[in-house]
Amino acid sequence: MNCLRIFHNLQPLQLINKIIVRNYAKNEGSSVSMLGGALKKKKIGKVGAATEKKILPVETDPQKLVEYVMGLNIYKTGEDVKLKPDNEYPDWLWNIRTGPPPPLEEMDPNTKQYWRRIRKMGMKRNNKLHSLRKF
Numbered sequence: 303m304n305c306l307r308i309f310h311n312l313q314p315l316q317l318i319n320k321i322i323v324r325n326y327a328k329n330e331g332s333s334v335s336m337l338g339g340a341l342k343k344k345k346i347g348k349v350g351a352a353t354e355k356k357i358l359p360v361e362t363d364p365q366k367l368v369e370y371v372m373g374l375n376i377y378k379t380g381e382d383v384k385l386k387p388d389n390e391y392p393d394w395l396w397n398i399r400t401g402p403p404p405p406l407e408e409m410d411p412n413t414k415q416y417w418r419r420i421r422k423m424g425m426k427r428n429n430k431l432h433s434l435r436k437f
């Protein structure tokens with residue numbers, strides 16, 4: 303009989319204990335959900351105002367397009383950079399390759415670029431083969 307009084311008195315304590323444990327360290331300020339096994343914050347409230355795209359003016363004057371580098375000036379004040387004559391620029395500038403890279407057959411096998419291209423082609427091939435597998 304003495305044991306029954308002890309268990310009878312423990313039941314309300316256990317209930318209170320469960321309530322305290324369930325709400326322990328519950329952060330009221332932010333809500334977190336379990337999605338995909340990782341903790342992700344839920345978006346609360348409205349999303350900020352939508353930003354409008356800035357439409358930049360396009361220069362159409364052919365004389366200005368030939369004499370200046372349009373759009374190079376990043377400051378609000380000032381003007382665009384004026385182009386100089388060709389002889390004032392370094393010689394290597396005119397030898398820069400601007401087109402597509404040469405085919406593999408024309409490249410020298412003793413260069414780093416050749417072997418980088420071979421490696422890149424091998425990776426593309428392996429990725430393509432891997433994507434074709436069913437499992």
